[in-house]
Amino acid sequence: MKSRSSLLLAILAVAAIHLAFAQGERMTLHKVVEAGSAFSIQSVGSGKAELYIIGPGQVLKRDVQLGEMTSFATGSLYNAGHYLAVLAGGSFTETGSFDVLAASKPANLSFLAKPSRLPVGLHDGITGAVYIFDGYHNLIATPTPVSFELSTSSGAMQKHAAVSSNGAAWTAMDSTSEQGADHFVARIGDVSSTRIVAQVPGDPCELTISARQVGEKVQLTTAPVRDCHGNAIPDGTVVTFTESYSGAQSTIDAPLKHGIAEVTMPVRAGATFSVASGVVMGNQIGWNK
Amino acid sequence: MRALKFLILSVGCAATLNSYAAQVAVHVEPVNLQGPRPLEDQSKAAVVRDYIRAWQSFDAALGQNRPELLDADFVGTARDKLSDTIQQQAKLGIRSQYQDRSHDLQILFYSPDGNYDTARNCSLPRRIDSGRSEMEGAGISIGTRVMEIAKSPDPASNISERVIERATGTRRITRKSTKRERERARERARARCCADF
Numbered sequence: 001m002k003s004r005s006s007l008l009l010a011i012l013a014v015a016a017i018h019l020a021f022a023q024g025e026r027m028t029l030h031k032v033v034e035a036g037s038a039f040s041i042q043s044v045g046s047g048k049a050e051l052y053i054i055g056p057g058q059v060l061k062r063d064v065q066l067g068e069m070t071s072f073a074t075g076s077l078y079n080a081g082h083y084l085a086v087l088a089g090g091s092f093t094e095t096g097s098f099d100v101l102a103a104s105k106p107a108n109l110s111f112l113a114k115p116s117r118l119p120v121g122l123h124d125g126i127t128g129a130v131y132i133f134d135g136y137h138n139l140i141a142t143p144t145p146v147s148f149e150l151s152t153s154s155g156a157m158q159k160h161a162a163v164s165s166n167g168a169a170w171t172a173m174d175s176t177s178e179q180g181a182d183h184f185v186a187r188i189g190d191v192s193s194t195r196i197v198a199q200v201p202g203d204p205c206e207l208t209i210s211a212r213q214v215g216e217k218v219q220l221t222t223a224p225v226r227d228c229h230g231n232a233i234p235d236g237t238v239v240t241f242t243e244s245y246s247g248a249q250s251t252i253d254a255p256l257k258h259g260i261a262e263v264t265m266p267v268r269a270g271a272t273f274s275v276a277s278g279v280v281m282g283n284q285i286g287w288n289k
Numbered sequence: 290m291r292a293l294k295f296l297i298l299s300v301g302c303a304a305t306l307n308s309y310a311a312q313v314a315v316h317v318e319p320v321n322l323q324g325p326r327p328l329e330d331q332s333k334a335a336v337v338r339d340y341i342r343a344w345q346s347f348d349a350a351l352g353q354n355r356p357e358l359l360d361a362d363f364v365g366t367a368r369d370k371l372s373d374t375i376q377q378q379a380k381l382g383i384r385s386q387y388q389d390r391s392h393d394l395q396i397l398f399y400s401p402d403g404n405y406d407t408a409r410n411c412s413l414p415r416r417i418d419s420g421r422s423e424m425e426g427a428g429i430s431i432g433t434r435v436m437e438i439a440k441s442p443d444p445a446s447n448i449s450e451r452v453i454e455r456a457t458g459t460r461r462i463t464r465k466s467t468k469r470e471r472e473r474a475r476e477r478a479r480a481r482c483c484a485d486f
Contacts (some may be wrong), residue, residue, distance in 0.1 A: 018458035059377040
């Protein structure tokens with residue numbers, strides 16, 4: 001029974017070696033090496049040879065003594081990829097191949113947040129895509145949990161969780177009701193990347209005007225113009241005042257200044273004054289004096 | 290011991306995109322997108338076109354040890370890494386050429402804003418290589434396509450022929466896989482590619 005167990009163990013060990021190494025006539029390679037980690041290549045025979053490690057990410061060369069182990073120190077081979085090992089002696093050349101895979105620990109995030117500026121209160125208005133890299137800037141393709149956070153200056157926070165697939169993860173978030181610079185953060189453990197997303201007021205909401213006679217004219221003034229979330233509409237936004245009388249119309253465009261717009265229009269009996277900004281209509285005032 | 294002056298890994302390079310495309314079989318797997326945005330036909334065509342062009346530039350740059358040939362298709366870290374490789378090759382007196390007989394390309398990720406996509410080649414050795422990349426300083430690049438090519442673990446499926454030449458030309462070792470070997474390797478790679486999802 002003991003000998004059978006030993007045999008089984010031996011078979012398993014042999015199988016493991018076959019899985020882990022690529023065995024050539026003159027050299028033995030690990031099939032997989034983690035980026036940046038130390039590894040070695042065993043050669044057999046005697047005499048001197050040159051060992052080339054060649055891949056799209058790096059090319060290395062070592063003078064080797066056949067029969068000895070050639071060691072590559074930590075950090076010597078760090079770009080992920082498929083590599084060819086070429087052992088060139090005076091009378092022979094032998095090749096083998098192995099893969100260098102990205103390290104499992106994320107070290108860098110490339111975080112793409114769009115747009116950089118948008119109105120408040122938009123559903124799924126902000127999108128973020130993140131690519132996950134190791135310390136050598138190799139894309140980590142293994143699924144990795146990613147946390148996305150969008151926080152306003154007042155501390156309100158939206159949080160989404162995602163798992164990366166093939167090195168990428170994404171999310172979509174609503175813009176908040178508060179104007180200002182929001183912090184959009186992608187985080188994996190202690191690695192994070194932050195983007196600033198500017199939220200600006202939306203369209204004016206509940207546009208209202210008041211009127212008062214000034215001599216022969218009437219002065220029209222808006223109430224402080226705000227969006228539907230109470231954010232002040234920025235100065236410079238155009239407000240259009242319209243006077244309708246006897247089948248005719250006069251319009252004046254005035255920019256917001258200190259949050260309000262103000263114009264003076266001629267007085268005509270039976271005139272109606274109205275106001276609009278963008279697609280938003282305000283109240284109307286009839287003038288019968 | 291003689292130094293290797295020329296090391297040619299696989300053979301084959303085409304002069305133009307059209308002849309290259311005709312020479313290399315490019316099979317695009319059904320789109321299996323991770324992301325909310327559907328992939329437009331034009332974008333899909335652009336991914337394949339950019340991918341083939343990136344391989345062309347890659348072949349030429351590493352075959353001639355001319356990093357400037359990367360400029361049209363590689364930027365950022367991807368370009369830097371390949372450029373470093375070319376410098377290392379030149380220092381050692383080596384150049385390399387990659388022969389790509391076929392590509393099984395699968396588009397995996399299309400960013401919500403439509404500026405970035407990820408594709409992988411199921412018939413190439415597993416690694417993360419890159420086409421265009423402008424992800425350094427992320428968030429400021431606009432309209433640049435990012436093409437990350439993740440390769441499957443089986444090298445045999447792509448490299449069908451490997452030639453190593455000595456500088457003197459006195460020694461030439463050729464290993465050519467059979468058609469059946471190549472087909473089986475391709476099937477294995479495709480099965481593995483699809484099994485990952």
